[in-house]
Amino acid sequence: MTTTLRHWLKFNAVGIIGVVVQLLVLAILKTALGMNYLIATVLAVEAAILHNFVWHERWTWIERTKTVRGRFKRLLRFNTANGLISLLGNVGMMWLLVSKFQLHYLLSNLLAVIVCSLINFLVSDRLVFNSPRL
Numbered sequence: 001m002t003t004t005l006r007h008w009l010k011f012n013a014v015g016i017i018g019v020v021v022q023l024l025v026l027a028i029l030k031t032a033l034g035m036n037y038l039i040a041t042v043l044a045v046e047a048a049i050l051h052n053f054v055w056h057e058r059w060t061w062i063e064r065t066k067t068v069r070g071r072f073k074r075l076l077r078f079n080t081a082n083g084l085i086s087l088l089g090n091v092g093m094m095w096l097l098v099s100k101f102q103l104h105y106l107l108s109n110l111l112a113v114i115v116c117s118l119i120n121f122l123v124s125d126r127l128v129f130n131s132p133r134l
Contacts, residue, residue: 004125010060011121014052019113022048026109037105041094044109045086053078061129074128081123089116 025047029040053075057065065074090112097108 007060007125008121011056011124012117014055014060015113015117015120017055018048018052019110021051022113023106023109027106030105037098038091038094041090041109042087045090046083049079049083049086052082056124056129061124064129077128078124081127082120085119085123086113086116089119 022044026037026040026044029035029043030037033040035043056078057071057074065071090109093112093115094105094108097103097111098105103111
C-alpha cells in the first residue's frame with residue numbers, strides 16, 4: 001500500500017468520525033438550542049475541524065508530526081486551509097440546498113461534507129502535514 005493511499009484511508013476514517021461530531025453539534029445547536037442553521041453550521045464545522053486536526057496530528061500523519069515542534073503552525077495552517085474550504089463549502093452548500101432546494105439541513109450538511117472531503121485531503125497532505133516543511 002502506498003503512503004498516499006494509507007494517508008487517504010486514515011484521513012477518511014478520521015473524517016467519518018468528524019462527520020458524526022459535526023452532525024451532532026449541528027443537531028444540538030439547531031434543534032435543541034434553536035440556533036439559526038447557518039450559524040450552527042459554522043460552529044459545527046469548527047468543532048469537526050478541531051477534532052480532525054487532533055486525530056490527523058496523532059494518527060493520520062503521525063510519521064510527519066512525531067515532535068511537538070510546529071504543532072501550532074500546523075493547527076493554524078489546517079484551520080485556515082481546511083477551515084476555509086469546509087466553512088465556505090458547507091455554508092454555501094447549506095444555503096443552496098436548504099434555502100433553494102428545501103432539503104433537510106442534516107442531509108444538506110452531509111452532502112456538503114462529502115464534496116469538501118477530497119479537497120481537504122489534498123490540502124492537508126500537500127500543505128499542512130507536508131514533511132519537508134516540518
